[in-house]
Amino acid sequence: MKLRRLRALAVKELLQVVRDPRSLMLALLMPVMQLFLLGYGVNLDIAHVPVCVYDQEGSPFSQGLFKRVQASPYFRIVRSLHDQREIRQAMDNGSCRMALVVPADFSRQVALQRHAAVQAIVDATDDNTATLAAAYANAVVAGFANDVRLDLVERTSGLPLLPAPVAQQSRVWFNEDLESRNFIIPGVVALVLALVGAQLTSLTIAREWERGTMELLVSTPVTPMELLVGKLAPYFAIGLLDGLICLAFAVFWFHVPFRGTLLALLFATSLFLLVVLCVGYFVSVAIPNQIGASQIALFLTIMPISLLSGYAFPIDQMPAAIRLLTYGIYARYYVTILKALFLKGSSLHELWLPVLALAGYAAAMVGLAARAFRKRIG
Amino acid sequence: MNANEITVAATGLTKRFGPLTAVDGLDLAVRRGEIFGLVGPDGAGKTTALRMFAAVMAPDAGRVSVGGVDVVAEPERVRERISYMPQRFGLYEDLTVDENIRFYAELFAVPRRLREQRAARLLAASSMERFRKRLAGQLSGGMKQKLGLACALVHAPSIVLLDEPTTGVDPLSRREFWQILYGLRAEGVTLLISTAYLDEAERCDRLALLHGGRMLYCDTPAALRARMPGALAEFATPAPRQLRDALQGRAGVLGVLLVGNGVHVHLDQAGRLAELERQLRDSGVPCDGARLVPPSIEDLFVALLGGAGTQP
Known part of the structure; x- marks a missing residue:
């Protein structure tokens, strides 16, 4: 490998990117746009779920429960129903996602200190929201029940109010605010880098074929390895820059904590970029036209990464077969590292397993990409 | 060296x-x-x-x-x-x-x-x-x-x-x-x-x-050029197309090619020229004279390939 040729190729490639508004947009604007879209758009938290209530009793007691529900930030009572069939209608036309049914003997059962059941019917077409809504409803009703019991005990026994003997208290680590944004944004960095990196490099070889410059390039003494390194170097730099831009936006705009070290982030990002850039290069060598190459690169990155990297959808909740599949998705390791760096502040040697896996992938992809290109036409 | x-x-x-x-x-x-x-x-x-x-x-x-x-x-x-x-x-x-x-x-x-x-x-x-x-x-x-x-x-x-x-x-x-x-x-x-x-x-x-x-x-x-069989004659004429059509297919004419200033005619032998000139005069096709010329590569090409695909 000759340094002069590497430099010549890198400078040429950089000039081409800088002079092509589309590439430039892709390199610098796309990451920010993606981060904003996914940062704001993908929100797994629930708030103000529309609720219908069907009060079969109509007592101050049941009204107290509804007040409690209404006061919670998770729910918003939109309608009061008077018939079981209306629940189905309200669900069907989408005016509510959950219905609370209070039975006619609600206060009597409570007064008798029997088990008083409140029925919560949840629209589970969106299972994430449904699961969360049911859990929150449970919590609200349990809180109400607890107060009622204390109140009853106080009134019937005349004893002073005592706190419940045992109360469960949870403490959340690493994402203290339980904000899904904190959980998602570190993973978005992986998605953004993969998208931009593979897209940009998928064009580099295809562009030479399409514009007819490859024939001349092939006739020069440039080696395939020089071509690979010289062409990818500028995109590697752009990728690192994009990584830093993402980090800045994550921390200063979205207020996601970053507890790791910058050096660890840059190291892991370098490994990930190597894989991504080589994937793009590989595609570019295989498909000698720019549109086709960029489509395939898009398909190879965005699909597996958004679904199987665990950036938004936790891997341990996937079925076993799919979970097995995720081990083949290189982004999975980077997402693991990113989340640990952002939220836990882990060090690289604590993350040796995903780092090693990513490094293995990078070595394999560089090897493959270096062999992919043949200095021949026709 | x-x-x-x-x-x-x-x-x-x-x-x-x-x-x-x-x-x-x-x-x-x-x-x-x-x-x-x-x-x-x-x-x-x-x-x-x-x-x-x-x-x-x-x-x-x-x-x-x-x-x-x-x-x-x-x-x-x-x-x-x-x-x-x-x-x-x-x-x-x-x-x-x-x-x-x-x-x-x-x-x-x-x-x-x-x-x-x-x-x-x-x-x-x-x-x-x-x-x-x-x-x-x-x-x-x-x-x-x-x-x-x-x-x-x-x-x-x-x-x-x-x-x-x-x-x-x-x-x-x-x-x-x-x-x-x-x-x-x-x-x-x-x-x-x-x-x-x-x-x-x-x-x-x-x-x-x-x-x-x-x-x-x-x-x-x-x-x-020297390999070209026969001889090449250049006819000067104000009506090259007409002349070409008049000469094509006559005895001894192997090929006719329009060139910038007239018509190039490939003959099986140089001796045919006088006879062709006479025939032209009889048929009334305008012709300002003819002479034998050394063939160009283009003439050679036409003679060898029949002009298939060559650019003028």
Whole structure:
């Protein structure tokens, strides 16, 4: 490998990117746009779920429960129903996602200190929201029940109010605010880098074929390895820059904590970029036209990464077969590292397993990409 | 250094694309310091042959050596000493003239000072100094070709392969182009050039006439012309088409070709001329006179190939 040729190729490639508004947009604007879209758009938290209530009793007691529900930030009572069939209608036309049914003997059962059941019917077409809504409803009703019991005990026994003997208290680590944004944004960095990196490099070889410059390039003494390194170097730099831009936006705009070290982030990002850039290069060598190459690169990155990297959808909740599949998705390791760096502040040697896996992938992809290109036409 | 040293040699060179044999058992020997022309209609195999010489395409059979190096066995050693200019403009349109030259100079590790000197000389020779900062994509067709040549020559190759370099180039630029090529020849550079322009073929030291992937003839332009059977007569006339139609099919007429200032008629023997002139006068076709002329490469081509696919 000759340094002069590497430099010549890198400078040429950089000039081409800088002079092509589309590439430039892709390199610098796309990451920010993606981060904003996914940062704001993908929100797994629930708030103000529309609720219908069907009060079969109509007592101050049941009204107290509804007040409690209404006061919670998770729910918003939109309608009061008077018939079981209306629940189905309200669900069907989408005016509510959950219905609370209070039975006619609600206060009597409570007064008798029997088990008083409140029925919560949840629209589970969106299972994430449904699961969360049911859990929150449970919590609200349990809180109400607890107060009622204390109140009853106080009134019937005349004893002073005592706190419940045992109360469960949870403490959340690493994402203290339980904000899904904190959980998602570190993973978005992986998605953004993969998208931009593979897209940009998928064009580099295809562009030479399409514009007819490859024939001349092939006739020069440039080696395939020089071509690979010289062409990818500028995109590697752009990728690192994009990584830093993402980090800045994550921390200063979205207020996601970053507890790791910058050096660890840059190291892991370098490994990930190597894989991504080589994937793009590989595609570019295989498909000698720019549109086709960029489509395939898009398909190879965005699909597996958004679904199987665990950036938004936790891997341990996937079925076993799919979970097995995720081990083949290189982004999975980077997402693991990113989340640990952002939220836990882990060090690289604590993350040796995903780092090693990513490094293995990078070595394999560089090897493959270096062999992919043949200095021949026709 | 032997003046007759063979620098580009092919034996039995063959390339197939599926059922089509683009180059079919080509034998060729180009001497050091000559301008060797590959001539033939489109599809004759000129481009494919040049690509194999330039080590950008692998032959299916046969041997090629360039500068004494086997192209198939050691393509990289060949690439270092040759320069290849493909038919399609192969430069970066989003880079300036200077940036393009610099890129190729760097790929061949040309020292900076030498690069500056050569770039200045090449651009001056092709009247392009004013456009050094212009993007290659904004150059005219002729200037693009001249830039291509400048890039091809910036590393001072000893063997230059040019594939139809003057297609789409204006006459003035073409003259400049050939001045540069003659200059290179004077320095001992070997030039292998393909062209569909037959007037340009006359400028070559030696020519190979290709047709259907095979080489029909290979000799100097003068020797090739001498091979033409029969004789060639030029008729001056104000009505060339009418004259052509009147002569076609007559006894002794092998071919009729419209040329700029009249009609070229290929005769089976020189003695036919007087008889034809008489016949024309009798039929009343206007004719201002006829004389025997030495054949051009174009006439030769028409005589040999029946004019299939040749450009006037």
